Amino acid sequence: xxxxxxxxxxGLRGGDARPGNVKQSFSHGRTKNVVVETKRKRVVxxxxxxxxxxxxxxxxxxxxxxxxxxxxVEMERRLKxxxxxxxxEAEDAANRIAEEKAREEERARRRAEIEAKERExxxxxxxxxxxxxxxxxxxxxxxxxxxxxxxAKAQEASAAAASSKRQQTQSSAPAANxxxxxxxxxxxxxxxSAPRKNDRDNRDAARQPKNKNQNDGRRSGKxxxxxxxxxxxGGRQRSMAAMKRxxxxxxxxxxxxxxxxxxxxxxxxVPEAIIVSELANRMAERVAEVVKSxxxxxMMVTQNQAIDADTAELIIEEFGxxxxxxxxxxxxxxxDSVDDKxxxxxDRPPVITIMGHVDHGKTSLLDAIRxxxxxxxxxxxxxxxxxxxxxKTDGGTVLSFLDTPGHAAFTSxxxxxxxxxxxxxxxxAADDSVMPQTIEAIHHAKAAGVPMIVAINKCDRPAAxxxxxxAELLQHEVIVEAMSGEVQDVEVSAITGxxxxxxLEAIALQSEILELxxxxxxxxxxxxxxxxxxxGRGPVATVLVQNGTLRKGDIFxxxxxxxxxxxxxxxxxxxxxxxGPSVPVEVLGLNGTPEAGDVLNVVDxxxxxxxxxxxxxxxxxxxxxxxxxxxxxxxxxxxxxQSENLAELPILVKTDVQGSAEAIVQAMEKIGNDEVxxxxxxxxxxxxxxxxxxxxxxxxxxxxxxxxxANASARNAANQKGVEIRYYSVIYDLVxxxxxxxxxxxxxxxxxxxxxxxxxxxxxxVTGVGKVAGCLVTEGVARxxxxxxxxxxNVVIHxxxxxxxxxxxxxxxxxxxGQECGMAFENYDDIRPDDVIEIFERxxxxxxxx
Ligand code: GDP
Numbered sequence: 001x002x003x004x005x006x007x008x009x010x011g012l013r014g015g016d017a018r019p020g021n022v023k024q025s026f027s028h029g030r031t032k033n034v035v036v037e038t039k040r041k042r043v044v045x046x047x048x049x050x051x052x053x054x055x056x057x058x059x060x061x062x063x064x065x066x067x068x069x070x071x072x073v074e075m076e077r078r079l080k081x082x083x084x085x086x087x088x089e090a091e092d093a094a095n096r097i098a099e100e101k102a103r104e105e106e107r108a109r110r111r112a113e114i115e116a117k118e119r120e121x122x123x124x125x126x127x128x129x130x131x132x133x134x135x136x137x138x139x140x141x142x143x144x145x146x147x148x149x150x151x152a153k154a155q156e157a158s159a160a161a162a163s164s165k166r167q168q169t170q171s172s173a174p175a176a177n178x179x180x181x182x183x184x185x186x187x188x189x190x191x192x193s194a195p196r197k198n199d200r201d202n203r204d205a206a207r208q209p210k211n212k213n214q215n216d217g218r219r220s221g222k223x224x225x226x227x228x229x230x231x232x233x234g235g236r237q238r239s240m241a242a243m244k245r246x247x248x249x250x251x252x253x254x255x256x257x258x259x260x261x262x263x264x265x266x267x268x269x270v271p272e273a274i275i276v277s278e279l280a281n282r283m284a285e286r287v288a289e290v291v292k293s294x295x296x297x298x299m300m301v302t303q304n305q306a307i308d309a310d311t312a313e314l315i316i317e318e319f320g321x322x323x324x325x326x327x328x329x330x331x332x333x334x335x336d337s338v339d340d341k342x343x344x345x346x347d348r349p350p351v352i353t354i355m356g357h358v359d360h361g362k363t364s365l366l367d368a369i370r371x372x373x374x375x376x377x378x379x380x381x382x383x384x385x386x387x388x389x390x391x392k393t394d395g396g397t398v399l400s401f402l403d404t405p406g407h408a409a410f411t412s413x414x415x416x417x418x419x420x421x422x423x424x425x426x427x428x429a430a431d432d433s434v435m436p437q438t439i440e441a442i443h444h445a446k447a448a449g450v451p452m453i454v455a456i457n458k459c460d461r462p463a464a465x466x467x468x469x470x471a472e473l474l475q476h477e478v479i480v481e482a483m484s485g486e487v488q489d490v491e492v493s494a495i496t497g498x499x500x501x502x503x504l505e506a507i508a509l510q511s512e513i514l515e516l517x518x519x520x521x522x523x524x525x526x527x528x529x530x531x532x533x534x535x536g537r538g539p540v541a542t543v544l545v546q547n548g549t550l551r552k553g554d555i556f557x558x559x560x561x562x563x564x565x566x567x568x569x570x571x572x573x574x575x576x577x578x579x580g581p582s583v584p585v586e587v588l589g590l591n592g593t594p595e596a597g598d599v600l601n602v603v604d605x606x607x608x609x610x611x612x613x614x615x616x617x618x619x620x621x622x623x624x625x626x627x628x629x630x631x632x633x634x635x636x637x638x639x640x641x642q643s644e645n646l647a648e649l650p651i652l653v654k655t656d657v658q659g660s661a662e663a664i665v666q667a668m669e670k671i672g673n674d675e676v677x678x679x680x681x682x683x684x685x686x687x688x689x690x691x692x693x694x695x696x697x698x699x700x701x702x703x704x705x706x707x708x709x710a711n712a713s714a715r716n717a718a719n720q721k722g723v724e725i726r727y728y729s730v731i732y733d734l735v736x737x738x739x740x741x742x743x744x745x746x747x748x749x750x751x752x753x754x755x756x757x758x759x760x761x762x763x764x765x766v767t768g769v770g771k772v773a774g775c776l777v778t779e780g781v782a783r784x785x786x787x788x789x790x791x792x793x794n795v796v797i798h799x800x801x802x803x804x805x806x807x808x809x810x811x812x813x814x815x816x817x818g819q820e821c822g823m824a825f826e827n828y829d830d831i832r833p834d835d836v837i838e839i840f841e842r843x844x845x846x847x848x849x850x
Pocket of ligand 1: 356357358359360361362363364365457458459460461492493494495496
């Protein structure tokens with residue numbers, strides 16, 4: 001018991017040696033009866049370091065019994081002192097209990113806080129702020145508490161001084177001294193305990209910073225029992241828990257309204273669609289709040305459902321954040337698009353396109369410049385390939401020429417974002433002057449903002465009248481230098497070579513004015529000029545490098561295709577390791593055939609290249625689907641409207657190379673009069689596929705295959721849907737057919753009919769015969785007398801006749817489907833396993849196009 005004074009501060013002497021009951025009152029109306037016992041044996045020994053003067057003064061063995069002869073007055077006084085001490089004791093106990101309770105509450109609060117922490121991890125920042133405020137407040141309160149403690153100490157010190165005085169004055173009464181001395185350590189201001197208490201106060205203040213009111217009520221210096229029981233009690237009822245609840249409410253309110261405190265405005269990235277919980281996460285808001293907001297907007301969604309970007313934007317705005325829309329297209333961000341620094345730029349050769357009316361001598365001029373003839377080799381005489389080549393002028397300037405078959409290519413490349421041409425050379429025949437396509441070319445060049453140089457061709461002809469050309473150009477706002485304008489004009493002849501050097505120098509001069517520059521020291525980018533599925537080499541694209549340097553081994557994405565440069569071949573057929581700005585090269589190593597005008601970009605990894613290509617493919621598919629739906633509908637309307645005035649003949653064109661497609665499209669555009677017009681719905685390179693048939697069916701169009709065939713599924717689909725497929729190998733035939741159809745002049749004519757297909761399984765070498773194909777007839781019938789075509793990947797490789805058709809050892813006339821046979825071609829040897837032999841016969845049939 002003697003040691004437990006601190007804990008049980010009720011070990012008081014009840015006075016008068018009788019064990020008395022003291023009734024204590026606590027908060028909430030609790031009371032407690034405490035037995036006050038008399039400690040007989042207790043001897044108060046002043047603590048050596050305590051420095052309590054009164055004790056020292058009243059030291060010695062004070063009798064614990066009431067000494068005899070004490071007066072009533074004295075007794076009264078003593079009782080009074082005891083009562084006061086008791087009150088102080090009770091007060092202290094109340095304090096302690098309150099503190100205990102506070103600690104209990106504090107613990108509860110902490111527990112709640114930990115739970116809240118887990119729950120509200122996302123509001124960390126806000127809480128950090130709140131914490132900072134709390135700390136600031138705590139600090140302030142700690143200071144206040146410290147001040148108060150100091151005050152209390154001072155008061156206690158003065159009280160102690162007073163009591164010591166009193167003791168001194170009453171030193172004649174040793175018993176009184178005893179009493180006073182004894183009460184001092186028990187309930188009185190025990191000096192050594194005062195700092196401890198203050199410490200605790202400070203700690204409490206720091207720990208319970210919110211408990212301001214209560215602190216105010218309880219900690220202002222000394223408390224009376226009354227204060228402890230009434231005023232103090234009121235304070236405790238608005239306890240820390242209450243304060244905490246209030247704060248929590250305020251905080252929730254603040255979060256719900258996304259304001260009050262300075263809100264952190266976030267940039268919230270939103271793709272085309274986002275899951276609600278992910279949106280909440282990105283905003284650092286509660287999912288429940290987001291769902292609630294959505295519901296307010298009339299959208300009943302759960303946190304696991306996706307909402308579109310527009311809805312997300314409304315929500316994000318409501319929460320006071322900023323939306324940043326991102327899209328799948330971001331996969332393209334890896335393409336290096338940094339602008340070049342001025343010091344990295346080097347001069348590059350100009351890229352020239354020759355344009356003009358048909359037969360004014362574009363090809364001849366290109367050939368004359370290149371010193372090579374290509375005209376003779378062309379089927380049907382129309383330029384079928386878009387090539388490119390470089391020449392060097394006498395002055396040493398390198399020029400890159402594009403061999404474009406028409407304006408459509410120029411425009412379609414431009415439409416795809418590939419502005420390749422720097423300078424247009426407008427060819428006008430001096431004996432023919434300005435013609436419709438000349439005007440068209442002028443429009444195209446002007447639309448592209450590309451400077452023009454006029455080459456007045458065929459000046460060797462007697463009928464040549466260059467000045468007439470100049471005068472007529474004037475009418476189309478092309479003012480040549482000879483007419484005091486700024487457009488350079490040169491009189492040339494592709495046949496005699498007259499004026500060619502002047503033309504090249506004029507181009508070099510124009511290019512100097514343009515100050516064409518590029519940075520060779522970066523990842524290459526370029527444009528596809530021509531692309532084709534090459535037999536044996538796979539997909540090949542002629543790429544004009546526009547910036548950077550393309551090297552062997554580079555990984556690239558080009559349009560919807562990608563690949564790794566396996567080989568680079570220049571315009572002279574040489575293998576090269578790299579190609580710098582304005583250099584045209586054939587690129588091998590593609591996974592598919594891109595289209596003219598597609599842009600090539602070198603990227604770091606194959607994964608990136610594939611990702612971009614796949615994204616583009618999907619995007620293009622979606623676009624086509626959308627466009628297809630729209631076209632059909634619009635078209636039907638338009639047709640219904642226009643049927644009386646202008647009929648439209650829609651066609652689909654598939655070709656072996658891009659150049660052929662462009663040439664055909666261009667030719668188609670020219671067909672038609674006031675009554676009928678040909679519209680090419682779609683044109684592309686490669687075999688005719690099922691999707692082509694689908695489009696053709698939807699639009700009621702025939703499919704024109706130029707040196708390509710339909711694959712098996714497309715053939716089946718065409719049969720089922722009644723779509724007509726027509727095959728050609730000469731552009732003029734195709735054009736004539738369409739022309740005839742358009743003008744309703746179709747008549748019976750000899751046409752070819754496919755009678756069978758066979759597949760080459762093996763190739764044998766037979767002495768005297770050459771290569772013989774071991775085949776299986778897969779469809780129809782193989783007939784010795786029929787015409788044959790060799791197809792590789794649905795592209796026509798060879799057309800001719802059979803030298804032999806054998807069934808086992810015997811030469812036969814016919815082999816039926818499902819049977820094996822041997823075939824050899826007349827004058828042709830390049831046959832391979834898996835090639836397909838198409839067998840056709842010519843017969844007179846009624847034309848169907850109308
Ligand atoms: P394109 O359709 O513009 O490509 O014209 P071509 O280059 O195919 O030429 C059409 C015809 O004009 C060909 O027969 C050429 O031989 C002829 N030709 C082209 N340039 C000249 C020239 O400078 N002088 C003469 N006399 N004939 C030319």
